[in-house]
Amino acid sequence: MQSNQPAFFKQGPKPLTRLLVFAMLSLALVIGDARYSMLGRVREQISVLLYPLQWLATAPFKAIRTGNDFLTRQADLQAENRQLHDAQLVARANEMKLKALETENTYLRGLTAAQASQPRASQLTEVLYNGRDPFSAKLIVDRGDKQGVHAGQIAIDSRGVVGQVVRVQPLTSEVRLLSDRNHMVPVEVERTQMRTVVYGMGRQQLLEIHNLAPNVDIQVGDMLHTSGIDGIYPAGLPVAKVVKVDRQATSFARILCEPLAEVDKHRFLLLLDAPGGRPAYPVEETASAPATKPKRGR
Amino acid sequence: MPVTRQLLRPVSITFILLTFAIALLINLLPWQASVANFAPDFVAMMVVYWTLNQPRRIGIATAFLLGIVMDVGDGNVLGQHALAYTVMAYLTLSRQRLIAVFPFWQQALVALGLLTLGQTLMVLIQLALGNNFVGWAYFVGNVLAAVLWAPLCNLMLSHQRKPVVVNL
Numbered sequence: 001m002q003s004n005q006p007a008f009f010k011q012g013p014k015p016l017t018r019l020l021v022f023a024m025l026s027l028a029l030v031i032g033d034a035r036y037s038m039l040g041r042v043r044e045q046i047s048v049l050l051y052p053l054q055w056l057a058t059a060p061f062k063a064i065r066t067g068n069d070f071l072t073r074q075a076d077l078q079a080e081n082r083q084l085h086d087a088q089l090v091a092r093a094n095e096m097k098l099k100a101l102e103t104e105n106t107y108l109r110g111l112t113a114a115q116a117s118q119p120r121a122s123q124l125t126e127v128l129y130n131g132r133d134p135f136s137a138k139l140i141v142d143r144g145d146k147q148g149v150h151a152g153q154i155a156i157d158s159r160g161v162v163g164q165v166v167r168v169q170p171l172t173s174e175v176r177l178l179s180d181r182n183h184m185v186p187v188e189v190e191r192t193q194m195r196t197v198v199y200g201m202g203r204q205q206l207l208e209i210h211n212l213a214p215n216v217d218i219q220v221g222d223m224l225h226t227s228g229i230d231g232i233y234p235a236g237l238p239v240a241k242v243v244k245v246d247r248q249a250t251s252f253a254r255i256l257c258e259p260l261a262e263v264d265k266h267r268f269l270l271l272l273d274a275p276g277g278r279p280a281y282p283v284e285e286t287a288s289a290p291a292t293k294p295k296r297g298r
Numbered sequence: 299m300p301v302t303r304q305l306l307r308p309v310s311i312t313f314i315l316l317t318f319a320i321a322l323l324i325n326l327l328p329w330q331a332s333v334a335n336f337a338p339d340f341v342a343m344m345v346v347y348w349t350l351n352q353p354r355r356i357g358i359a360t361a362f363l364l365g366i367v368m369d370v371g372d373g374n375v376l377g378q379h380a381l382a383y384t385v386m387a388y389l390t391l392s393r394q395r396l397i398a399v400f401p402f403w404q405q406a407l408v409a410l411g412l413l414t415l416g417q418t419l420m421v422l423i424q425l426a427l428g429n430n431f432v433g434w435a436y437f438v439g440n441v442l443a444a445v446l447w448a449p450l451c452n453l454m455l456s457h458q459r460k461p462v463v464v465n466l
């Protein structure tokens with residue numbers, strides 16, 4: 001076979017040299033990306049190249065879904081229609097109440113100049129795929145820079161918070177899931193109004209609340225929702241439910257929570273706009289301004 | 299039958315690129331997350347396959363580029379897959395003459411070793427960056443890859459095999 005003939009002629013650098021060159025290059029990339037995150041442009045360019053493949057990977061499924069929708073029987077449609085109609089009526093009634101509350105809330109908040117739970121603009125996106133690497137809990141969605149997505153937006157589904165947009169590329173963007181390791185969300189226990197922070201522990205694992213005393217007033221079944229004090233997550237979005245409280249474990253209670261959003265299942269996500277910006281931090285030459293915002297991905 | 303004992307038609311670069319594109323496509327399929335660890339890394343298999351069978355054309359540089367593309371696709375730290383694929387391609391190249399004449403089942407074992415090594419490198423990078431080990435199930439996909447190796451080789455070679463002509 002031609003490809004197995006010995007090489008009499010020059011073929012460029014030896015394999016070992018190439019290995020060293022490319023291995024060093026990879027390591028440099030790893031360090032540059034992880035420690036200094038200075039490769040955004042490179043990533044953007046490659047992601048544009050990759051977009052046709054990403055699109056192609058999801059296209060057949062979309063086509064099947066559309067085909068299914070097209071072939072739905074009329075009886076089903078009617079039943080569904082009626083059901084939706086009823087649901088809409090209920091929602092209308094709720095909405096009216098909500099409108100009143102919202103106006104009142106806006107007014108009250110306007111009084112205190114706090115912007116935490118203002119209604120925000122939002123954008124619907126579809127999940128393209130879920131990265132296959134078990135080390136990172138990320139979703140790739142089909143809206144990017146071109147459609148006005150920007151880093152820091154919050155992704156929610158119909159049940160609760162899913163995560164946060166951490167990296168935006170021209171046509172796609174990456175959503176870091178709640179369960180991603182060390183992803184922190186400031187939350188409030190609904191029952192007791194206690195504020196705390198919930199941490200991600202890795203893909204497809206539960207969330208955990210750290211550093212609470214063993215006698216803390218928290219029970220299995222307690223709901224957690226965002227407290228809004230970080231200025232990134234709007235207040236009042238459901239996040240997780242407490243599923244296990246172990247008070248014997250260490251000198252701290254071990255509290256495990258399950259995300260309410262179906263983090264690995266949904267197809268559509270709503271991206272909420274980032275907050276309108278907080279008042280500028282008072283500039284003081286003497287005090288170094290502390291970083292108040294939580295870590296936003298790596 | 300091993301590759302070297304047959305007379306094969308030359309393979310076009312377009313075909314090679316096409317197989318890489320398909321492998322990437324499979325790796326990006328949306329159900330990858332639900333089968334997570336059980337899905338073999340097809341891009342890695344293709345890298346090993348083509349380095350083994352077309353060492354003049356596909357080598358360390360190609361492996362590196364594909365690795366970068368995989369990193370971007372997965373939203374990983376850049377260079378993780380690149381390093382793994384580079385090392386896999388190098389090891390394949392260094393024993394290419396030997397491995398290329400192995401029967402497929404032995405090649406499958408070699409591929410299993412290489413893929414596992416690649417994943418080990420990725421684990422090491424992630425550990426160095428402060429992530430937790432994700433459990434041994436991470437390596438299960440490689441076993442599946444080894445099982446799929448022989449059928450995959452036959453499939454790829456079917457493109458290069460000449461139609462059998464009985465000449466008397």
